[in-house]
Amino acid sequence: MPRFYGLRGLKLNIAIAIVAGTDFALFGYDQGVMGGLLTLGSFLKYFPQIDTVNPPAGSSPSHAATIQAITVGAYTLGCFFGAVATIWLGNMLGRKKTIFYGSCIMIIGATLQTSSFGLPQLIVGRWITGFGNGMNTSTVPTWQSETSKPHRRGQMVMIEGSLIVFGVMLSYWLDLGFSFLEPSSIAWRFPIGFQIVLAIFILIAIPGLPESPRWLVLKGRNDEALEVLAALSDLPPQDKKIQQEFQEVKDVVFEMSRGGFRECFKLNRNRNFHRTALAYVNQMFQQISGINLVTYYAATIFENSIGLSPFLSRLLSACNGTEYWMASWIAIFTIEKFGRRALMIFGAAGMSISMAILAGATSNIGNKSLGLLATVFLFVFNSFFAVGWLGMTWLYPAEITPLSIRAPANAISTTANWAFNFMVVMVTPPAFANIGFRTYIIFAVINAAMVPSVYFFFPETAGRSLEEMDEIFHKTTNPFNCVKIANELPHRYGKKGELLVEYGDTEEAREAERRRSSVTGAEIRQPTGGVLNGEAEKDVREHHEHGSKSNGY
Template sequence: MICGATLQATAFHLVHFIVGRILTGYGNGFITATVPTWQAYVPRKPLSLKILNQSQRECSKAHQRGKLVMIEGALITGGICLSYWVDFGMYFAQQSSASWRFPIAFQIIFALIISLTVLSLPESPRWLIKQGRVSEAREVFKAFQNSNNMDSFLVQKEIADVQKSLALTGTSGLQDLFKMGRGRNFHRLVLGAVNQCFQQISKPSQSLNTSLLFILREYLVLNNKDYLGLSPMMSRIVAACNGTEYFLASWIAVYTIESFGRRKLMLLGSAGMGVSMVGLAVATWAADPISGKGSSGAAIVAAFFMFVFNSFFAVGWLGMTWLYPAEITPLEIRAGKKNRLIPSNWIFNFIIVLITPIAFENIGYKTYIIFAATNFSIFPVVYFFFPETAGRTLEEIDEIFEHSGCQMRPKAKSHPRAIIIQKKGKELTSVENLNGGANRAPDRYTSCNNKRDVG
């Protein structure tokens, strides 16, 4: 990313700029493919150091995994927010090439920070064990447990669990990604790819503020009469404020991802985004800048719904696409990073960015109707086919799919077993335990043969 940004910022020819853009894209792709998986493998030390047994430790790790990835999403919006304010500052230098060179070069600062600090981070213990570097993995696990004893029960149990999972799945190849098998790999691949697809097709473009800026500039200035007194500079300020609100809204997911679960946030996000798109369609239709008979009040409402849309997207889908696929990907595929051979997120991002401007130019406000229908369609898909993963260890998620039968069909009004684990501090590690006993959680999933699989 440093090399790519440098080439772009110093470009004087289009080819020069494109080469830099490609390098930056590769660098960004490496980061987005690695960070969520690394975070799933390498959680922070438990918030409470008074951990007495293995089950409490496992629950604490699972409880932190979603929050960590949501923090990553919040930091992404922080970067987006900062970029809009930088672009606003460059408005005063629009007569100079610095207006576009400086924003591109500015990202080098953050890439340098990553480069200087990443070497201090621990390697994934699962990867270390797979490479035969067990002693190094033991050091990492020891640090996680805040223990000075490398031979403690918790450390040895963790290493044994990882070695067992690697022994069972280490012989898998790329072709196994497209097979069901015991772990239902293809089932999980499709869910992960669809999850990433949903994030992209739910919104008009990569930059939501692009739509807001268009509304402010075109719908609030009708027939060359500025009804709100918004100058081009003020329009950009409002757009930057939208980015700030986007950043603040993203932190809601950080503090609710574990208590509400993944499914509820995705469902809430899709419903809210669908309603927002309907509001945008109606408001932009009423604003009608082409005929000159539109309403400035409708334009204000349109801008408001864009703010609302940002909030629901930040809560439901911003970080979810980096968390959920990494959680449900089979361990053997996740460790080999074979799941990253299907970059559905970026493929659909390219498609949406390509077609959105064309759609707005040809059908105008009706584009929002299309996205409203898309979001409303996402809701039932998530409800009927996406299992809850909150609070579960990666091995427990494997068990969910291994015993799911031909489909995953969550029951309405049941509570995720993960939440019960977090509250009681108990762990049920086998399907037999889940299907019986006093501590059994309410049923969450059923298979096509109507057997109760996982609570």
């Protein structure tokens, strides 16, 4: 088989985006598929413990709501532990192997769920599926960002975000379509089992695609890294642009060769802790916005909070997912034009207003006018989220963190996504059972607080290479001047990827040269703490000795 399936340049970038996007579609599908089943008769026949409308004898609606939350939340809890495992596995296995093994684990979990005849098996299956997905969602954004060009990186990851919603939409429509097979258990077994198809596609496609060139350099496999960089740009390895990109990556690897999990919390020149905290909070904000209140429980909200029929509730959920997916395409065409900060602020402000209106509209169940208003603003909320926050938290953390801690830092930030996802999923059923419409007020306040937080603390990453972000943080002295420095530092690349500033002419390159010349003979170690051996050590020492005498190699 030809190297990288014979693909180069844009075609290779698209192939990577398709596989990465399929993984995110699988992620979205898993999030949405359970929502349409929670009120399905054939599903509740096997799992009556989660029926909040007609709980089994001896159980209260509040208790059933808690069991339902545990069942749904088992998936997100598994995702959390999968993300935690990736903190240690990510740099050891590499990006591709981590995704491959994560997909295998998801298939095992999905098989257990599909064949469930009791609640314990379903919960265990959901936890295992989540574990695999946690590994994937911690790794795919890093793999995608490290194989993308600065002017295309945001657009590529936003396409992945759109595919998350495509997966949600697909799960809603399959739930609706197969609900007509009631009372057969196929009505819920097939929708749950369909995720296996997506996971198998990933297993088949990913082995032939390129590994992250930055991870390859980190492991001393420089010839492979240069080959990947050349293939991604469809240029020969000797091309000046490829040599410069390779030089930038090697300079960063040389400086950060001792990075690891503990480095995420260091208050050093690279401001590792500052950058890890920004990545963590970015992921946390996405979840505490309340999006999974809608994603996991849309059909339940339509039926129990607004008072619609079961069929109409599932139909509106499917339509909601479809509109959600359509709105997600707005970010694909605006992410590079308006930047990350503008979209995050716009999304948070719109979500806050939507939640406030939902609180008022659901305060009187049975009122048709208010019910219609609530239905509309469930759609509106999803639209604001799709534009501002859907793909953002899979893009921004990977852009903001330095190479040496990129894998562990993104895994740490992804634990925030799943920890707060789990919190929202667990809290939502009891919250609706106890405080009703006031649940929306809590999320309205949270979203409002996100607006100034983004404005004052989150620097713009649009159009920046991953190495440029290092330079921004090298100049940062406290969390309050980071945004100002990012706004003032000249860009190295133009909006179409053209070179604007030679790397050799930057202060960062001159500083890298000074550091190389000051540590002659120092022992070079891998991030794991082991000494580099063989060709890797020789290459790094040569890099140390010769440095940036020219822009090429």
